[in-house]
Amino acid sequence: MSRRPPRGEYIETDTGNKVARKATLVGTQNIMLGGKTVIQPDVMIRGDLARTIPPAQSASGGPANNTAVAIGRYCFLSRGCCLRPPGRMYKGVFTFMPLRLGDHVFVGPGTVVQAAQIGNHVHIGGKVVIGEFAIIKDYVKVLDGSVVPPNMVIPSFSIVAGQPARIIGEIPEGGIEAFELRDLYKTVGNNPQPTAP
């Protein structure tokens, strides 16, 4: 009599994404994961809030690729965070715009992200609120509890904190390696590897 192995906490796809079974993903056909991304339990991603105005009328027909949330490689979405596309009035109609995350983005627990675009190697702390249509460039560190107001643009290599968020510092020369999330990816999942000494 064979026993099925117990169901793990995460679903692991062939591209290496680890999605927790207890995460709430609404509208999954509009959510694109880059690969090797971790989605922890209690994360909520609103893929159903997709763009209503198609970007271009395709002559060949067929369903348009209507991405609501696009996430890059090696991203890490901690517990309880919420990713939701920003929306605004465009040409007289209210529409949602896609939310794009780059590679190696760490989103802390309890954070709400409504940005338009987040670059590569960004570390966002816990309980952060990123307002609608904010743009965060590469190698940025957003400290815990900050509130990034809507439409703010955060330049590369900055450290941002406060309510409303202000640039309080710069990433030092040797601080770039801290943004890599490959090791963190290995420690999570159904077969977690211990962190390297």
Place this chain on the structure above:
Amino acid sequence: MSSATPSPVPSSAHGHHKRHSILPAVSQSGPKPPVQFSSSCTIADSALLTGPHTIIVSTESVIHPRARLESLGGRVTVGRRCIVHERACLGAADLQGRYHKGSPDKEGRSMGAVTLGDYVTVEVGAQVESGGTVIGEGTTVGIGTRVGAGAIVGKHCTLTANSTVAAGEVIPDYTVIYSNGLRRIDRRGVSDLKNKAQARQIDVLRRMIPSNPGKFQ
């Protein structure tokens, strides 16, 4: 190294039918409340309505998935053309876990737990405590904001993200609460434009969010 081709989120582990969402079941804790829904309101299927008292949702209001409406302290009234985002809670307990009941008003009628005026937006994760809390018309309760029990928030106010309104506090109309508790008055005069924009947003949301009011009736 393999190229980074984006892949859609995995649907079913067995691969037959394509699941459109991963929505873990939330157990219905607590009693099923009596409800009065307008015919044109949009209630997402995974909204959470609990409590013994009535929950009223008026014309063209939108309740996003995973929003909580708790009537444990009294009746919850949502006005016309309101939007309640996911993980927001109307009628929440206070930080000690108590559900306030709210003292009766001047005519002696009991105040409901939470009353939202028309055109109110309650954003992601906001907690509006029960106990006679009134949110005036056109107000935006920002992300993660906590409105204390019995607070009376005026019309067309803006409570920005992570702000707090103390219990029993009265906020005048057109106030903006920002940064760490700073206040100022909004003199832009854009209330009508905001209401029109909210109506347009509701038109779009009504088509995007599949409504299932029958589940709660």
